[in-house]
Amino acid sequence: MSARIVVKETKIAPDDARREIVLRVFRFNAEFDVLPAYNDFALKVAQSETLLDALNRIKAETDATLSYRRSCRHGICGSCAVVVENQAALACKANLFDFADRYGEILTIDPLDKSLAIKDLIVDKTRFWESYRAVSPWLETPADDAPTQENLIAPETADRLNGADACIECGICFYGCPVVAANECFLGPAALTKTYRFVADIRDQAANDRLRFVDREKSGVWDCVKCYKCQESCPKALNPIEKIMRLRETGFERKTIGDSIASRHAKAFKTSIVKLGRLDETANVLESLGFFAALKHIRAAFAMLRKGKIPIGITKIDKLDEVKKLVKSASRSQE
Ligand code: FES
Structure with a gap:
C-alpha cells in the first residue's frame, strides 16, 4: 500500500458541509505490473458529490494516470460501473456520503472483475460484448427502404417489454453472476434480458429462433441458478432474472423448448x-x-x-x- 495522497481541495461547499473521505483505489497496469496495489486518495467531499466526481477530481488535480471509464455522468451510458466496498455500482450515481454512512470513511474501489483489469478500474469487457452480440441485439423485421413513418407500437404493447429496453449494458449483472464466473459458455443476465426485450416486441420476427437459441444447454436460460444476484445489483432495477424466467415460460408456450x-x-x-x-x-x-x-x-x-x-x-x-x-x-x- 502506498502512502496516502491528499487531493487538492476544490471549493464546492462550505467546510462544515464537507466530509473527509479516503478512496482506496485499485491500481494495476496489465502492460507492466505483475501484481495490483491500492492507492489511498484523501479528499474532502460535499454532500452532493458522487464517486465519479471524486475520481474526476483525483485525475484532474492529483494523478492523471488514474484510469476508469465514464461518459454521460447521468446513469445512461453504463460505462462507469465499478465495485465500491464489494458492491457494484455506477460511479456517477454512487453518492459518497451515502457510502461513507454505510461503510465508514475509507472506501475501497475495485474494478468489476479484478482478474480482467486492463488498467486500474478499466476491465476487458470482451466476453460481455461477445455474449451480447451472440443474441442478435437488434430488431429482426423486414426493413422498408423508404419509410414514410416510424414503426410505432402502442404503449400497452410496449409495456410487454417490461423495462428490458432500458438496459444500459453496464455489465454489473454479468460480472456479479456466479454462473458467468463458473461457466464460460453462459450468456449471462444482460444478454438474456436483451433476448427477452426482442421476444416481447411484437415487431420482431425472429422470436422463436431467439427462444431456441437461449434454450441451449450450458449457455441459455436453463443454466440460471436463480441466485437473484442480478436482481439485487441491477442499477436500473430491471430484474433480469424475471426476464429469464419469462423466456422459459414463453418457450413452453410457443413450444420451442427442446427435450433436455x-x-x-x-x-x-x-x-x-x-x-x-x-x-x-x-x-x-x-x-x-x-x-x-x-x-x-x-x-x-x-x-x-x-x-x-x-x-x-x-x-x-x-x-x-x-x-x-x-x-x-x-x-x-x-x-
Ligand atoms: S458515466 Fe454514464 S452511466 Fe455513469
Whole structure:
C-alpha cells in the first residue's frame, strides 16, 4: 500500500458541509505490473458529490494516470460501473456520503472483475460484448427502404417489454453472476434480458429462433441458478432474472423448448406439484434423467435412503385444489 495522497481541495461547499473521505483505489497496469496495489486518495467531499466526481477530481488535480471509464455522468451510458466496498455500482450515481454512512470513511474501489483489469478500474469487457452480440441485439423485421413513418407500437404493447429496453449494458449483472464466473459458455443476465426485450416486441420476427437459441444447454436460460444476484445489483432495477424466467415460460408456450434434462426437470416439478401438492424428488430425478441415466446414482440413492434423506410414500396434501388453483394462475404454459 502506498502512502496516502491528499487531493487538492476544490471549493464546492462550505467546510462544515464537507466530509473527509479516503478512496482506496485499485491500481494495476496489465502492460507492466505483475501484481495490483491500492492507492489511498484523501479528499474532502460535499454532500452532493458522487464517486465519479471524486475520481474526476483525483485525475484532474492529483494523478492523471488514474484510469476508469465514464461518459454521460447521468446513469445512461453504463460505462462507469465499478465495485465500491464489494458492491457494484455506477460511479456517477454512487453518492459518497451515502457510502461513507454505510461503510465508514475509507472506501475501497475495485474494478468489476479484478482478474480482467486492463488498467486500474478499466476491465476487458470482451466476453460481455461477445455474449451480447451472440443474441442478435437488434430488431429482426423486414426493413422498408423508404419509410414514410416510424414503426410505432402502442404503449400497452410496449409495456410487454417490461423495462428490458432500458438496459444500459453496464455489465454489473454479468460480472456479479456466479454462473458467468463458473461457466464460460453462459450468456449471462444482460444478454438474456436483451433476448427477452426482442421476444416481447411484437415487431420482431425472429422470436422463436431467439427462444431456441437461449434454450441451449450450458449457455441459455436453463443454466440460471436463480441466485437473484442480478436482481439485487441491477442499477436500473430491471430484474433480469424475471426476464429469464419469462423466456422459459414463453418457450413452453410457443413450444420451442427442446427435450433436455432441464426442461424435463421443469415439467416434472410442475407435474409433482399438481399431482401431490408437494415435490416428489425421486420421481423428479427419474423423469429428468430417465431411468437408465438415473441408475448411475443408485449407490448415492441407497446411501441417502439409509440416512432417511429420501422420503418414501409421498402422499397428497389436504388442500390440493388450492395448490392447483395457484399453479394455474402462476403458469401460462408447460401443459
Ligand atoms: S458515466 Fe454514464 S452511466 Fe455513469
